[in-house]
Amino acid sequence: MDGFLHLIVTSPSGAGKTTMVRALLEAFPQLVQSVSNTTRAPRPGEVDGRDYHFVEHARFDEMVAEGDLCEWAEVHGHRYGTSMSRVRLARETHRGVVFVIDVQGARQVKAAIPDAVAVFVLPPSWEVLEQRLRGRGTEREEVIQRRLKNARDEVAMYGLFDYLIINDDLATAIEELKGVARATVAQRARRAQRAEALLRSG
Numbered sequence: 001m002d003g004f005l006h007l008i009v010t011s012p013s014g015a016g017k018t019t020m021v022r023a024l025l026e027a028f029p030q031l032v033q034s035v036s037n038t039t040r041a042p043r044p045g046e047v048d049g050r051d052y053h054f055v056e057h058a059r060f061d062e063m064v065a066e067g068d069l070c071e072w073a074e075v076h077g078h079r080y081g082t083s084m085s086r087v088r089l090a091r092e093t094h095r096g097v098v099f100v101i102d103v104q105g106a107r108q109v110k111a112a113i114p115d116a117v118a119v120f121v122l123p124p125s126w127e128v129l130e131q132r133l134r135g136r137g138t139e140r141e142e143v144i145q146r147r148l149k150n151a152r153d154e155v156a157m158y159g160l161f162d163y164l165i166i167n168d169d170l171a172t173a174i175e176e177l178k179g180v181a182r183a184t185v186a187q188r189a190r191r192a193q194r195a196e197a198l199l200r201s202g
Contacts, residue, residue, distance in 0.1 A: 005031065005096030005185055006113050008161075009177070010106045011121035012151035013076070014133040016167040018051070020121065021100050023174040028181060030095040034087055036105075037063065040078035043138050053083075071101065071108030076146060080105065084112075096181075103154045110160070117184045119177065120161040124168035126151075 011017040025031055037053045039060050048054050055063075060079055063069050072081030082099060090097050099109055099116070106118055123129035129151060133144050158164060163180050167173040184190075 004091060005181065006099070006109075006116035007031070007096060007181060007184065008099045008101065008106045008109055008116050008118040009121065010101060010103055010118065010154075010161070011167070012123065012129060012154045013147045014129050014136070014151075015121045015123045016132070016170060016173065017100055017121045019170065020165075020167070020174050020177050021098055024098065024177050024181065027178055028096075031098055031181070032090045032094040032096070034082055034090065034097045034099045036080050036082055036099075036101060037069075037072075038078055038080045040076075043136075052080075070112045071105040073102065073104035073108075075102050075104070076143065076150070082109065096185075103157045103160075107157075107160060115189075117163070117180065118161040119163045119165060119180055120158050121173065122155065122158070122164055122166045123151075124166055128168075 009017050009021050021033060025033060035049060035051070035053055037055050037060060039055060039057050042048065042051070042054055046052065057079075060072075060081065063081065063083065064072060068083050068085055069081040070084045070087070072079060074080075080102065082101065082105065087097055099105070101109065110116055110118060123132070126148070130144070130148060133139070133147055139147075165173050165176045165180075
């Protein structure tokens with residue numbers, strides 16, 4: 001890859017962004033996920049340091065006070081945030097960072113990193129989204145209803161994003177996300193220096 005890729009992937013809870021990003025990282029080992037910090041407890045199957053950095057409220061407060069978070073927000077009663085020190089560490093070993101964050105976080109990352117490319121993953125319908133949330137079997141009814149309500153507000157912000165992917169068929173959605181990554185690294189701005197170097201060598 002030429003240059004450094006900052007890729008934001010956002011969706012309503014249950015739309016499939018986590019599964020899609022895992023497949024993307026398997027296909028592009030030069031990319032690494034920016035693992036967010038959160039004050040919520042792990043869900044079944046989640047691993048600290050892979051899915052999130054699970055931290056106490058006091059530690060989260062310290063990161064905010066230290067100015068280490070390029071974005072943070074309270075979502076569904078829990079706080080989430082991205083550590084810039086971890087992003088800088090990722091830049092030393094990889095060619096791109098993927099931010100898997102909510103709409104609020106996406107807006108803040110875009111403000112802090114203007115060349116970041118933002119992708120919004122849409123569910124095919126509200127009915128399918130509700131089925132996926134209930135299929136988790138990990139959340140109370142009031143939590144599911146709150147997530148569905150918030151999802152409508154999040155989808156209303158789709159205009160802030162560069163690409164929209166509809167996760168109707170997971171395999172197709174994953175291929176579209178891979179296509180976004182491939183297209184982004186081939187942008188003129190990222191490869192202009194290579195073109196100019198070729199002209200000079202002739």
